[in-house]
Amino acid sequence: MPNAERFALHRPELLPALQRGERKIISLMSSDRRSIPAGRTLVEGDADHPFVYRLVQGWTGRVRTLPDGPNQYILVFLPGGLFAVKSMFVNRHPDAIVTLSDTVVEQIDHRKLRDICDQDPDVSMRCAWQIVEEERRLHGWIVSLGRGSAEERLAMLIAQLHGRLVVSGTIARDAREFFLPMTQSQLGDYLGLSAVHINRVLKAIRDNGIATFRNQRMVVHDLDALGRVADPLRDFYERTNPAFGGDASNSREA
Amino acid sequence: MPNAERFALHRPELLPALQRGERKIISLMSSDRRSIPAGRTLVEGDADHPFVYRLVQGWTGRVRTLPDGPNQYILVFLPGGLFAVKSMFVNRHPDAIVTLSDTVVEQIDHRKLRDICDQDPDVSMRCAWQIVEEERRLHGWIVSLGRGSAEERLAMLIAQLHGRLVVSGTIARDAREFFLPMTQSQLGDYLGLSAVHINRVLKAIRDNGIATFRNQRMVVHDLDALGRVADPLRDFYERTNPAFGGDASNSREA
DNA sequence: CGCGAGTTTGAGGTCGCTCAACAATGGTGG
DNA sequence: CCACCATTGTTGAGCGACCTCAAACTCGCG
Numbered sequence: 001m002p003n004a005e006r007f008a009l010h011r012p013e014l015l016p017a018l019q020r021g022e023r024k025i026i027s028l029m030s031s032d033r034r035s036i037p038a039g040r041t042l043v044e045g046d047a048d049h050p051f052v053y054r055l056v057q058g059w060t061g062r063v064r065t066l067p068d069g070p071n072q073y074i075l076v077f078l079p080g081g082l083f084a085v086k087s088m089f090v091n092r093h094p095d096a097i098v099t100l101s102d103t104v105v106e107q108i109d110h111r112k113l114r115d116i117c118d119q120d121p122d123v124s125m126r127c128a129w130q131i132v133e134e135e136r137r138l139h140g141w142i143v144s145l146g147r148g149s150a151e152e153r154l155a156m157l158i159a160q161l162h163g164r165l166v167v168s169g170t171i172a173r174d175a176r177e178f179f180l181p182m183t184q185s186q187l188g189d190y191l192g193l194s195a196v197h198i199n200r201v202l203k204a205i206r207d208n209g210i211a212t213f214r215n216q217r218m219v220v221h222d223l224d225a226l227g228r229v230a231d232p233l234r235d236f237y238e239r240t241n242p243a244f245g246g247d248a249s250n251s252r253e254a
Numbered sequence: 255m256p257n258a259e260r261f262a263l264h265r266p267e268l269l270p271a272l273q274r275g276e277r278k279i280i281s282l283m284s285s286d287r288r289s290i291p292a293g294r295t296l297v298e299g300d301a302d303h304p305f306v307y308r309l310v311q312g313w314t315g316r317v318r319t320l321p322d323g324p325n326q327y328i329l330v331f332l333p334g335g336l337f338a339v340k341s342m343f344v345n346r347h348p349d350a351i352v353t354l355s356d357t358v359v360e361q362i363d364h365r366k367l368r369d370i371c372d373q374d375p376d377v378s379m380r381c382a383w384q385i386v387e388e389e390r391r392l393h394g395w396i397v398s399l400g401r402g403s404a405e406e407r408l409a410m411l412i413a414q415l416h417g418r419l420v421v422s423g424t425i426a427r428d429a430r431e432f433f434l435p436m437t438q439s440q441l442g443d444y445l446g447l448s449a450v451h452i453n454r455v456l457k458a459i460r461d462n463g464i465a466t467f468r469n470q471r472m473v474v475h476d477l478d479a480l481g482r483v484a485d486p487l488r489d490f491y492e493r494t495n496p497a498f499g500g501d502a503s504n505s506r507e508a
Numbered sequence: 509c510g511c512g513a514g515t516t517t518g519a520g521g522t523c524g525c526t527c528a529a530c531a532a533t534g535g536t537g538g
Numbered sequence: 539c540c541a542c543c544a545t546t547g548t549t550g551a552g553c554g555a556c557c558t559c560a561a562a563c564t565c566g567c568g
Contacts, residue, residue: 136344192400
């Protein structure tokens with residue numbers, strides 16, 4: 001059953017609609033596909049942005065730049081997800097959306113998608129799900145930033161990215177390494193820390209034998225230890241995460 | 255035009271649908287109304303929660319408690335808003351929803367509301383708007399927690415609450431004080447700071463002549479200065495906020 | 509080979525923390 | 539109406555996590 005796992009955390013009765021919506025959106029958007037190299041700005045901050053996107057390959061991120069220079073990443077999008085779904089409701093954001101790696105995206109005009117949503121509850125459900133899913137992750141992120149130590153945040157980030165890549169089918173469930181196309185400085189901007197401190201925490205988890213990050217490759221040596229470090233920031237939704245002992249069967253109703 | 259301002263930050267062509275949706279939801283939910291005193295837990299964390307709520311009076315907040323004790327508030331809901339709209343999509347959250355003051359809420363079963371959403375695009379739009387609006391505020395909150403100093407965060411919080419109370423019609427646009435039913439400890443849990451530090455920052459802004467907080471009343475003495483302190487965390491959506499020089503006419507399309 | 513972006517490490521500073529004591533406040537019952 | 543208690547607020551002292559600044563090192567790439 002394709003994509004069952006992706007939607008498994010939500011009300012199970014919605015699954016069929018979500019899967020139909022997913023298929024419809026894919027066929028809807030696949031006509032307008034383009035490749036974008038790493039490091040480009042896909043959507044300017046504070047500018048009109050009439051499109052909703054689907055990320056076919058690569059990573060993108062939503063990032064805000066403060067007036068005096070510092071950046072803060074707000075969300076990172078992984079292959080298979082929709083992003084800027086909110087374009088249907090707001091015509092601009094204060095945030096930019098940038099490519100973290102070389103990417104392939106598909107796009108659709110917000111009006112066209114909204115018209116389809118009005119007529120097709122499957123598509124509408126799939127879009128709503130994407131927004132709800134993002135908000136869910138933002139909640140966890142708030143808790144991490146507000147109450148997590150640097151080490152806990154970094155461990156949680158690694159565990160979460162790993163889990164999301166498994167769910168999206170980008171890597172196998174038993175894979176222990178993955179492509180992570182961010183610099184230490186960008187990781188700092190994501191975790192609300194300085195690049196220097198990221199470097200030190202990265203060294204600590206390397207010395208602990210937990211994980212090694214080098215050359216855009218994250219290698220997890222001790223998944224259980226990773227989960228233990230991240231545990232204070234763990235939430236209900238992470239129950240399917242390999243770092244917390246989750247397996248695929250775990251993703252069904254509680 | 256009732257509630258025009260509330261929805262003014264979004265695509266203007268959606269306004270009529272939002273206003274119709276607002277009216278429909280109000281008449282839909284008003285049959286099931288109840289009063290709840292301050293300090294109660296409306297929705298338990300990690301528990302089934304089959305309802306969507308409308309907050310008629312008072313304040314509520316979404317808060318998560320970490321395994322080792324500390325709390326983090328994620329969102330604060332003000333009169334007139336919907337909350338737990340995500341109940342339509344997920345059957346449980348890791349967060350509790352608590353009453354910060356005495357409140358009056360209305361509720362509706364998630365299935366009933368979802369059925370109505372499927373048939374009525376106005377209601378569906380109003381619900382989607384609520385989720386999008388929340389997500390928008392979460393983005394700003396992430397930036398605050400990740401990159402703002404304690405003083406900036408607190409100033410931003412005051413400015414934002416003030417602005418939201420104006421928009422919701424709870425206070426007049428030129429009002430300079432408002433009811434803020436949170437303890438210093440709760441403010442700390444919202445801003446990711448300790449209660450002790452909140453107290454010190456509160457003292458600093460009092461000594462600066464910016465604002466005084468006492469006995470659940472926030473009095474803003476110098477709105478411009480408040481805006482200046484919060485400025486690094488300001489975003490596009492705050493342009494209608496009185497602390498940033500916003501007025502009602504400012505809320506139209508840019 | 510040399511350049512530039514990214515990483516690593518050290519030294520020293522500061523913001524916000526914890527712990528602890530005390531003061532004010534407000535609600536309760538005698 | 540007052541005495542009491544629990545909660546909240548206030549302040550000090552000392553500490554630690556994370557920051558900034560700065561310098562060297564590594565690496566991929568033209």
